Amino acid sequence: MAVQEETRIKLMGAGLNMIQQALSIFDSDLRLSVSNRRYQTMFDLPDALAQPGAAFEDTIRYLVTRGEYGAVEDIEDAVRIRVEAARAFVPHYMERERANGRWISVEGAPLPQGGWVTVYTDITEVKLQERLLQAHSEELTSEVLAHAERLAQTNRALAASNAALEQAKRELTEMEARTRLTTEMMPAHIAHLDRELRYTFSNRRLSSVFPGLPQNIVGLSAREALGAVFDQINPWLERVLEGENLVQEFTHEESGRRIRLALTPDRLGTGPINGIYVMSMDVTEEAQARAALAQTRKRELAAQLSSGLAHDFGNLLTIILGLQGQLARRTDLPEQILQAVQSTIAAARRGGVLLERIATMSGAREMRLQPTDLAALLGDLQLMAGPALPPDIAVHVSIDDLPSLMLDQGVLQDSLLNLILNARDALAGRGGEISVSARKLGDTWLELTVTDTGTGFSEAALNRAMDPFFTTKGSAGTGLGLAMVYDQITLSGGTVRLGNRAQGGAEVTLRLPYKPAAPRSESAGGMVLLVEDTDAIRESVRQMLRDLGHSVIEAASHDEALSLLDLPGLDLVLSDINLGNGASGLDLLRACRARGMTRLHLMTALPATDSLHADARAEFPVLPKPFTLNDLRIALETMP
Missing domain, CATH: 3.30.450.20 (PAS domain)
Incomplete structure (x- = not known):
């Protein structure tokens, strides 16, 4: 590249030296950047003043001293005047007679990068022709001759102005191109x-x-x-x-x-x-975040439940899910029994979601986005809703071909179940159909629609159905169903819209941000140290871990777990936060981290508002109880 640049400079210099006019380019600091040989010979400059970096002030002083501008009383004052004029960087054209009797035109123009370029042309022959014309044309009046001279000078000034105009046009074109490029970015x-x-x-x-x-x-x-x-x-x-x-x-x-x-x-x-x-x-993403933040600020409820009750209830649900999960994985169960097991699992899972909602009523709810097979989730929903519907009401589910999406499964399933039960009440006594559909709307939204074949929303319901405690069911309704759906979906950055179908019946449309999940990575199971002080829960979680392909070592206390940390091949520590008397699971994982272990995970039935839960969540990933086999798999796969 250096050789090419040197060749380019030599070619440019050779081209400039072919020009019969003198040329100089001074930068914004009034130092010579480029000149040709004619520039040095025209003004008989020494080599030092014809080299790049030569100061304009030194050149002017040299020319003034040699009498280039005629007799000058104060050399320094003459130099100062010309340097100040140069610093103004104003386009100019002038003609002057040199001390040696020759005439030159001086045409200067500023450069966009700073500095200016000047072209010096020897016009002595033109001036001689003008004088000869004046001497041999006595019949021409002095007025005509003066006019001809003025016209010639004006033409030369006009040519200089045209050159400056072309330069301005080029600069304007470049500026327009830069502006368009900037706006298109x-x-x-x-x-x-x-x-x-x-x-x-x-x-x-x-x-x-x-x-x-x-x-x-x-x-x-x-x-x-x-x-x-x-x-x-x-x-x-x-x-x-x-x-x-x-x-x-x-x-x-x-x-x-x-x-x-x-x-x-x-x-x-x-x-x-x-x-x-x-x-x-x-501004879709901004609007989603803004709506979620506004809804979060509205959620200030007064009710609180004790941490102990929430903890015990969570442990019971974990045992139920674990035992029912074992039954669901058996292949020898009759179809009717298997459906009952699936309904129990779905109900227990919803109980866990309700428990979490109750536990966080006094604070901001933490979103739990996880990769979700929407078809499977809607299938579970259909199965879970079945026992609550009379025989004359059918539920139909339709879904586009969608990838795994990042969704809060508890929020979505609970919201859709609320809508299905509302539609059931609207169809009570007359029967009909409830439809649940899901589709992708552009690259922005996942749209889920629940419709029924009932009488639709009344005008009052369309205006107020999502207000807390508004109900059209009299004493049979709480007025919290649609309000809760609105609250949960809005917190997720989504929207809820109510309407009536043209062919009759109500229609509720939920829109959630469309977020495809990252491809799932398959990894071989490792050795897991499971620490849980409740025997039934430890047995249930142990079976889940084995179903995921892990080998399991068990401990019932902090101290027992510490004695097992040196086992070769230990890949992961999964511990409950509460370990009975003595140190907690949080203390255990801190000790593991001090030994250089990195795959550390906690589980708990404590509500999110509990101080110990909050402290643990600040340092380690925490899996809330109750959880399913799929919840455990996702939690372990998404560990940092």
Whole structure:
């Protein structure tokens, strides 16, 4: 690369030396950057002043001293005046007679990078011809001759101005290209509309904000470019044409995206409005986070349950899930018994979700996103809802082909079960169908819809059904079902929408952020040290670990576990937080960490608001009880 650069410089120098005019380029510090041989010979400069880095001030002082500018009384003052004029970097053209009697034109122009370039042309022959013409044309009046001379000088000045204009045009073109490149890199659509709402500029990002809309829209009217979106925003455009600045947010129905639209009138001072500057950007993720935060701030409930009750209840559910899980994995059970076992597991799992909700009523709920097979979850939901529905009501489930998604399974299953039970009550006495469907909406939302064939929502229910304690069931209802669905889905960054179907019946649509799960990695089981002081729970969790392919070593206390930490091949320590008398599971894992062990996990039935649970969660991953085999598998696979 160095050889190529040296060759390029030599070629450039050879080309400049072929020019019959003198040329010099000084940088912003008034030091010589480039010159040709003609520059040195024209002014008879010493080699030092023709080398890159030579100071402009030294060159001027040399020329003034030699009489280049005629007789000068104060050399330093003459140098100062010319240096200050150069520092102004103003385009200029002038003609002057040198001390040796020859004439030169001096044309200078500033450079975009700073500094300026000057071209010196010997115009002595032109001046001689002008004088000869004047001497041999006595019949021409002095006025005509003066006019001809002025015209010649004006033409030369005009040529210099044209050159400066071309340079300005090139700079403007480069600036426009840089501006377009910058706007096209922004994650927003930036455009300009004239007064007739026709696009005069666009950074070609419209389709990235509004999927399906065209990219090249300059020359199109807003209605042609935006389609159905135009009818939605046209009232705002009209207000801006009247002089109002607007920032609005709206939902693009086709993609489900939340769009922020900024509109500014195009006007100079108090002059007329010539159009509209437009910026639109996708703020879906921001809106989801904002909605979740707002809902979190609303959740201030007064009820609290004791940690001891929640702990004992959680342990009981863990035993139930463990025993029923063992039965479900048997292959010799009759189909009717197997369905009863699955219903028990589903009910116990929901009991765990309810327990967690009760335990966290006085504080912010922690989202538990985990990879979820939505088809399997809806299948479990259908099975779990079956015993609660009369024979004349059927539940149908339909789902698009979807990948594994990051969802809070407890929130989703509980919300859908609430909606199914509400639909059951609406169909009581007449029978009918309940449908649950799931589909992907763009790359933004997972949309789940629950419909029924009943009479639909009343006008009052459409307006207030999600308000706490509002019910149309009289004393038979609590008024918390839809309010709880709204609370849970909104905390997940989603939305809830109520409506009535055209063919009759109610329709509830849930939208949750669409987040595909990372591909699951398969890993061989290792040796696990299981520490649990309750025999029944330890037996249940041990069986789960074995079903996952692990070999298991058991301990019932902190001290017993410490004595087993040196076993060769120990891969993981899974401990309950409460270990009866003595030190806790948190103390145990801290001791393991001090020995350099990294695969450490806790489990507990303590509520999330318990101080010991909070301390543990700050240092190690914690699996809440009760949990299923799949919960345990996901917890161990997603360990940091």
